Amino acid sequence: MNITSLRFEGFRNLSDSSVSPCQNVNVFYGKNAQGKTNLIECIWLLSGNRSFRGGKDQEFVCFDKERAKIDADFFSEGRIQTAEIIIQDQKKEAFLNGVKQKSSASLLGHLCAVVFSPEHLTLVKGSPENRRSFLDSAICQIKPGFKDTLTSYKRTLVQRNALLKEIPEHPDLEGTLDAWDQRIAVLGANIIRVRKKYTERLCEFASKYHAGISHNSEVLNINYMSMVPQKYCDSIESVRDYLLAELLNERNNDIAAGVTKLGPHRDDMEITINGVSVRRYGSQGQQRSCVLSMKIAEEELIRISISEEPLVLLDDVLSELDSKRQEFLLNEIGDRQVFITCCEPASVQRLNEGKLFEVDGGFIKQSF
């Protein structure tokens, strides 16, 4: 899969123009605040995702314009297709091959991408919630039905928690908890098993990539940390039975606290390099390399699942990586279409193949 041309009109500070990227590595360099991240964000939106910067849709529209329009021609499933997004009057509309979609999320799975921006360092540095949401969105890309399971689980959890809070005043309601426990256990077991299996595969690929980027000096390991002990994790039924029994055991504590303390909503991922926690002890370069390895592994798993290579969007990853790590990154991921931004063109002299673009005040021009 690759973008053959990308156009923007009224999108943030980017001047109305188009870019024709090459099929492998495309480097966009420029001083701070010129529009490099805006360009990466534009591609990420066209892949059906929400901005990695958060914020409202209207923020995409250039300050002195009324609407923003971005579109890309991309080659996928053996033909050229088009993804387009228009943002106007606080609303976002998406089109695939000229056909209006229900929402921009409908573009997911058509133009596929993985993105790394400095915000993604929260994957190692941030809270367990950051790691759970990375896992969940990565899994949803290759297993779209997982989104429904997550939504049902979250809804059931909210309902059980509301009931827990009511029970002290209405003890007769306690009997109705059984039905909610059953549902939490069934959905929770499914989520834990899927996340665990995904983490094992992610670790397999990420550790291979990390060995390369660190020139075999570091061993990356990723473990799904569930409250369900390992010995119960062999089958979905044993996870479910464990959850059900523990929900009953902990019922009085849950009623006192007014929240459900056990389940996949409390799980985490443990990420280590050479056996020690990257979050606690990792250097900036190690944390960056580790997130990059996980992102590339995420891409590999999508690639296997859909038999197409997703785009790789790397915003500002070269800083804090030493020359050997940069060299590995620039040249080893070159068999996919990559969009990479940096401030100094000198850092991409190691690039063997690809196109170089300068971003200056929202103008993008090809350097060679």
Ligand code: ATP
């Ligand atoms: P850095 O190297 O510091 O990361 P960058 O090149 O990635 O810089 P961007 O984040 O792309 O910079 O932002 C470029 C400029 O776009 C910023 O100065 C920002 O104020 C401007 N900008 C953001 N949103 C809008 C908008 N809606 N309209 C006009 N300009 C905007």
Ligand code: MG
């Ligand atoms: Mg930037």
